[in-house]
Amino acid sequence: MLSVLSISVISQEGPANVPHTNVQEIMDTSTDTIYLKHNGGEPISPEDAEIIVNINGKKYIYTSSQIYASLGNNNVWKIGDTIEINTIKTWGVPLNNDDQVELFLVDTPSNELIQKSTLTTEFQKMPDLKILLTPMGDITDTSGSKKDTKGYGNKIQVRFVDCTKTEDATDPKITKEDRNCTTYYPNKTTINTSIYQELDFKIKPIAWGIRPGDTFCNVTLIIVYYSNDKSIKDFRLKFYDINEYGQGEWVYYENQLPKHTDQFESESINLTDHINTPADLANFKVRIEASTTSSDDKAIFIDYMGLWVEKTNYLASPESVS
The missing domain is CATH 2.60.40 (Immunoglobulin-like)
Known part of the structure; x- marks a missing residue:
């Protein structure tokens, strides 16, 4: 060590x-x-x-x-x-x-x-820097969730406590009607990549002291959601990544997201192998795409999304003495 x-x-x-x-x-x-x-x-x-x-x-x-x-x-x-x-x-x-x-x-x-x-x-x-970033850009939904008046109000994603209730609205057992969350309606039968919900983080690396040449030892996406019932068939997440040629591309997370059918629950997704440069961070955004086996409108509700970032401590690398 x-x-x-x-x-x-x-x-x-x-x-x-x-x-x-x-x-x-x-x-x-x-x-x-x-x-x-x-x-x-x-x-x-x-x-x-x-x-x-x-x-x-x-x-x-x-x-x-x-x-x-x-x-x-x-x-x-x-x-x-x-x-x-x-x-x-x-x-x-x-x-x-x-x-x-x-x-x-x-x-x-x-x-x-x-x-x-x-x-x-x-x-x-000890990493050189540890920060938790939440989406500060646009939330774009092409699934027709505008017909749901709950939706997501001010675009800046936060958990909140409803002072008119005795329970904390962040409690996972609180129903979707009592939470501030986005709403996404999956496509019927199969995933349609043109029907998605996109959350743009709009990160400014320099504002956090992250400069060209910096790398990250841990980048983990945290997402809290409720996927309605068992009729959700496929549930995929993809993120925007800058490849080795400096070109942006959408990359699917390798696994299906678990269905949380009873209550809001969290998932942590390690993206360190992909999001590892300031350019990756500056362009980071996430899309969810899903499908359902039901003919009725089924919804996925996202309560919270955050990106945990730890910047590499260069002094902890043998190359620092060469």
Whole structure:
């Protein structure tokens, strides 16, 4: 398992010759390796540096000569250079996920700290950004649901509580008449792709701090719905995706959506393999298409839809030290 720590350079004033340097420190327990990457600030002379690593209360020293060798016998540790310490080869000590590891980068002439940090595998589990996005664009229905006056009022999808009732209107047992939801009438017998309900998320990635080049480690669509009765035959969901050539296309979710015939229930659909770039997010929208075996008008009611997004933490990737 890989772990990274975001580090602060010691701000207290020391001797004038102590380098002011930012070092990114990474612990990869899968390879028993600690990486130290010079991320900015002044260069460091290997002969004037020493690395002390405290693993579960026991101290180990990585000497100036070892630093020099790790840098390819270079006399300067500069921006972009990375020192690799394999703890088994160096000290015969493996790294485990629950180890307590502290690292001290020392300026040996002055015996002052350049930097101190604690490494933990817990950091790797934390994505860089976590947000829940709901549809903020148009809701388009071609199934004729306009004849249903309930419908979906203000386009912005929210759950709400009806203050005239004692129950919370988000309770799954509340009937469709008491909920704020969209209404979709499936086609008879077979799915007709021209009869759908579309929800446009209208996401602006930059407004959430998502920039070109960012990727996502988790994108999950959450949908709460009620599918009337067992007469619903096919129930499909598809989403708009930007392919590798930069072209948009509708992609069907591989599975049929379950029929929720007794009450409103939720489903979570993992879309991480498809929605993984800012362009995917900016163009994200969803359609539902269904068919029914009944000759009567049957409806599917969508109470809530949200997209849970976790942005990749680049510091938790081995490539960040290469």
